Amino acid sequence: MKDHSVKLSILKILSQGGFHSGEELGERLGISRAAISKHIQGIQAWGVDIFRVQGKGYQLAKPMQLLDxxxxxxxxxxxxxxxxxxxxxxxxxxxxxxxxxxxxxxxxxxxxxxxxxxxxxxxxxxxxxxxxxxxxxxxxxxxxxxxxxxxxxxxxxxxxxxxxxxxxxxxxxxxxxxxxxxxxxxxxxxxxxxxxxxxxxxxxxxxxxxxxxxxxxxxxxxxxxxxxxxxxxxxxxxxxxxxxxxxxxxxxxxxxxxxxxxxxxxRLDNFIGRQVKLIMGPREISGVARGINEQGAVLLETGNGMESFIGGEISLRPNS
CATH class of the missing domain: 3.30.930.10 (Bira Bifunctional Protein; Domain 2)
Incomplete structure (x- = not known):
């Protein structure tokens, strides 16, 4: 498993807020400023927004609380x-x-x-x-x-x-x-x-x-x-x-x-009482959503009356 400890240490410092220079980070972690810059790029590849200001250093674009x-x-x-x-x-x-x-x-x-x-x-x-x-x-x-x-x-x-x-x-x-x-x-x-x-x-x-x-x-x-x-x-x-x-x-x-x-x-159904369509492979079934039954099937009121549907390949969407 790849060692991410340096990147995680950098993030822990940055999550405390404020700017932190490459020099400061390098001293605290015992690595060079160039290595810090490379790790910052790796962190950004994880989807973390970090910006750098000349003379100030690195800062998170918005606050981050890490899991503990x-x-x-x-x-x-x-x-x-x-x-x-x-x-x-x-x-x-x-x-x-x-x-x-x-x-x-x-x-x-x-x-x-x-x-x-x-x-x-x-x-x-x-x-x-x-x-x-x-x-x-x-x-x-x-x-x-x-x-x-x-x-x-x-x-x-x-x-x-x-x-x-x-x-x-x-x-x-x-x-x-x-x-x-x-x-x-x-x-x-x-x-x-x-x-x-x-x-x-x-x-x-x-x-x-x-x-x-x-x-x-x-x-x-x-x-x-x-x-x-x-x-x-x-x-x-x-x-x-x-x-x-x-x-x-x-x-x-x-x-x-x-x-x-x-x-x-x-009580919590987002689509109950609304027109929806079920996508079942090549089939589309339109109707009014009426919640679920005790088997966990979705209920639709269609032209054929109340119908229930269940299965892994069904997609429920609002009927536009």
């Missing part, structure tokens, strides 16, 4: 790993399922190969968002995992509401929306055999303070900074709240299944 493993571990009962630079938090846990306890968590500051639904790239600039994954052993097996991303979505929005962050909605089956723009995505991946327990990895990426100039995103997106009326969001406290909420929701789901979540989902 000590704070997270002290506040959580879960086994928490914080790996600042990673390919994918989900993949990291999937590769270790045989040695993990249920509820184990991996967080990162930057994902080189973050992924969303259907293998799409999840753009993951350093320190701007929240990237976390949780491992869960579902003793009832893979069939019982149907609708799990819906449960996770409900739990996360309700946690944001408890934090005073209002207006976040859900898009079936696995996205959080704010003012019709994507705020967060949920990715549930599983392994296991029929008749045995299922190994689940539940990943979430949430936009917090991502730059409007971030490259590689093809759809309108929102940030939690907007939801919070541009007030500071404590990233460590947010991570603690999300992890605690996820753990509680998964326990609840194991005990009661989807039944207790249907009304909670429908």
């Amino acid at each position: 493993h000590e704070i997270l571990s002290r506040s959580l009962g879960n086994n928490v790993e914080l790996i600042p630079i990673i390919d994918s938090t989900n993949q990291y846990l999937l590769d270790k399922v045989d040695s993990l306890e249920s509820g184990a968590v991996c967080l990162a500051e930057y994902q080189a190969k973050g992924r969303g639904r259907r293998g799409r790239e999840w753009v993951s600039p350093f320190g701007a968002n929240l990237y976390l994954s949780m491992y869960w052993r579902l003793d009832a097996g893979m069939a019982a995992a149907m609708g799990l991303s819906l449960v996770v979505g409900v739990a996360i929005v309700e946690a944001l509401e408890e934090m005073g962050l209002a207006g976040v909605k859900l898009k079936w089956p696995n996205d959080l929306y704010y003012q019709d723009r994507k705020l967060a995505g949920i990715l549930v991946e599983m392994s296991g055999q029929a008749g045995a327990a299922a190994n689940l990895v539940i990943g979430m990426g949430m936009n917090l303070m991502m730059s409007e100039n971030t490259q590689g995103i093809t759809q309108p997106w929102a940030s939690l900074f907007e939801v919070a009326n541009r007030q500071h969001i404590d990233r460590n406290q947010l991570a603690i709240t999300m992890i605690t909420t996820l753990h509680r929701a998964l326990n609840d789901y194991e005990l009661h299944g989807m039944a207790g979540f249907v009304e909670r989902w429908n």
Whole structure:
């Protein structure tokens, strides 16, 4: 694994605010000014906006709060790993399922190969968002995992509401929306055999303070900074709240299944009562969104009456 310790040390210094000269940084880290300049370029490749002023040095374009493993571990009962630079938090846990306890968590500051639904790239600039994954052993097996991303979505929005962050909605089956723009995505991946327990990895990426100039995103997106009326969001406290909420929701789901979540989902459905279209491969089905049922299927009122749809290749969009 590549050593990123110098870049992370530079970021820790810069995150304290103010200007820091190349000479000062070099002295503190025991390397040359030229090496500092090279590391700064590497940090910028992670999506961090750093500017340099002649005679003053380097400064972050906007404040950055780094995740703190000590704070997270002290506040959580879960086994928490914080790996600042990673390919994918989900993949990291999937590769270790045989040695993990249920509820184990991996967080990162930057994902080189973050992924969303259907293998799409999840753009993951350093320190701007929240990237976390949780491992869960579902003793009832893979069939019982149907609708799990819906449960996770409900739990996360309700946690944001408890934090005073209002207006976040859900898009079936696995996205959080704010003012019709994507705020967060949920990715549930599983392994296991029929008749045995299922190994689940539940990943979430949430936009917090991502730059409007971030490259590689093809759809309108929102940030939690907007939801919070541009007030500071404590990233460590947010991570603690999300992890605690996820753990509680998964326990609840194991005990009661989807039944207790249907009304909670429908209250938060971004498209309920609106004209939408479902994209199912080459097919398009138009109708009015009517929430979900106890199987986690999306309900559409079409010319044929009330119909339910479920499956991994369905895309829900507003009908323009």
